[in-house]
Amino acid sequence: MARMELNGIAKAYGTVEVMRDIDLVIEDGEFVVLVGPSGCGKSTLLRMIAGLEPITAGDFTIDGERMNEVPPRERDIAMVFQSYALYPHMDVARNMGFSMEIARAPAAERQGRVAAAARTLGLDTLLARLPRALSGGQRQRVAMGRAIVRDPRAFLFDEPLSNLDAALRVEMRLEIARLHRKLGATMVYVTHDQVEAMTLADRIVVLEAGRIRQIGAPLDLYERPANRFVAQFIGSPTMNILPVTAEAGAVRLADGSRIEMPQARPGASHLGIRPEHLEVTDPGEGQIVGTADVVEHLGSDTNIAVSVAGIGALMVRRQGTATLRPGDRIGLGIAPGKAHLFDAEGRALRPAPAD
Numbered sequence: 060m061a062r063m064e065l066n067g068i069a070k071a072y073g074t075v076e077v078m079r080d081i082d083l084v085i086e087d088g089e090f091v092v093l094v095g096p097s098g099c100g101k102s103t104l105l106r107m108i109a110g111l112e113p114i115t116a117g118d119f120t121i122d123g124e125r126m127n128e129v130p131p132r133e134r135d136i137a138m139v140f141q142s143y144a145l146y147p148h149m150d151v152a153r154n155m156g157f158s159m160e161i162a163r164a165p166a167a168e169r170q171g172r173v174a175a176a177a178r179t180l181g182l183d184t185l186l187a188r189l190p191r192a193l194s195g196g197q198r199q200r201v202a203m204g205r206a207i208v209r210d211p212r213a214f215l216f217d218e219p220l221s222n223l224d225a226a227l228r229v230e231m232r233l234e235i236a237r238l239h240r241k242l243g244a245t246m247v248y249v250t251h252d253q254v255e256a257m258t259l260a261d262r263i264v265v266l267e268a269g270r271i272r273q274i275g276a277p278l279d280l281y282e283r284p285a286n287r288f289v290a291q292f293i294g295s296p297t298m299n300i301l302p303v304t305a306e307a308g309a310v311r312l313a314d315g316s317r318i319e320m321p322q323a324r325p326g327a328s329h330l331g332i333r334p335e336h337l338e339v340t341d342p343g344e345g346q347i348v349g350t351a352d353v354v355e356h357l358g359s360d361t362n363i364a365v366s367v368a369g370i371g372a373l374m375v376r377r378q379g380t381a382t383l384r385p386g387d388r389i390g391l392g393i394a395p396g397k398a399h400l401f402d403a404e405g406r407a408l409r410p411a412p413a414d
């Protein structure tokens with residue numbers, strides 16, 4: 060069991076405050092991903108949960124018990140880092156079982172747990188190898204195995220896949236998802252990669268400059284971002300943001316075109332539309348007409364950078380291959396139900412709930 064509660068957590072280094080007002084409940088067995096750009100405080104928050112970094116203000120509890128002053132060893136949490144930090148002179152089995160060796164656990168129990176963890180991670184045949192004879196992915200698996208052997212009540216991961224190449228990252232991502240399903244343990248996972256966050260998380264916590272900007276299930280954040288920061292951080296290519304002037308029930312784009320939107324009201328300053336939600340039409344029929352500038356063929360999708368007079372560059376994503384070429388005229392449509400509106404402070408404006 061590990062239900063974590065963070066209330067008003069803040070962190071300062073000397074007089075420099077790097078985190079504040081962190082309120083977050085992580086339910087027992089939940090997979091929570093902390094995501095945000097480099098330097099936003101992800102590692103700091105994780106290290107405070109682990110006990111590796113003192114908490115400056117606020118309360119942190121696990122299963123109702125205050126943890127602020129409890130040393131890391133007594134928190135019963137295992138942490139997996141980006142750098143695997145394996146002992147180079149110990150073989151895989153000893154690396155994995157070392158925490159139990161230090162704790163003077165009986166050898167039979169230790170070997171049993173190492174063997175079970177090795178089976179879970181597909182390391183059975185590598186137990187006698189030294190770390191230097193392993194690939195990056197295998198080393199990362201050993202680091203996870205070491206955490207599993209401890210049978211902790213929660214796992215913390217700090218960008219565990221960043222050192223792996225793209226194909227291996229996808230493979231290990233699936234493995235971590237399976238591991239979570241199998242163990243059912245509480246997991247808190249830090250990444251700057253929104254794809255990892257979207258694919259792994261039960262809930263995502265988006266951080267910016269030491270503050271929480273939104274907490275929600277992956278598709279909540281995608282469909283209902285609370286602000287421009289989250290809107291542009293989640294999704295790839297990133298959401299297009301267009302300045303607008305607003306009236307009640309409609310907005311006007313910088314090129315003069317008018318778009319009906321139920322949530323439009325004075326104060327709306329920007330419209331957001333994801334590249335995959337811009338509709339491509341004949342130039343004669345589009346709400347907006349532009350010129351294809353760059354066409355990127357990804358195979359499964361095509362990304363088209365379109366330049367529109369009076370508006371600037373818009374990114375469009377179409378499923379499959381497109382026959383467009385640079386220089387072609389292209390019409391674009393914005394479906395009101397797919398567009399987002401933001402006020403001058405970047406807060407999302409939502410339609411009034413239907414009654």
Ligand SMILES: Nc1ncnc2c1ncn2[C@@H]1O[C@H](COP(=O)(O)OP(=O)(O)O)[C@@H](O)[C@H]1O
Pocket residue numbers: 072077095096097098099100101102103104
């Ligand atoms: N030991 C430290 N002393 C002073 N500032 C630090 C220290 N560690 C981290 N910071 C600062 O705290 C902020 C958050 O850092 P960090 O948690 O490592 O970010 P992230 O993991 O999201 O990239 C950064 O501005 C960083 O410079």
Ligand SMILES: [Mg+2]
Pocket residue numbers: 101102103
């Ligand atoms: Mg970090």
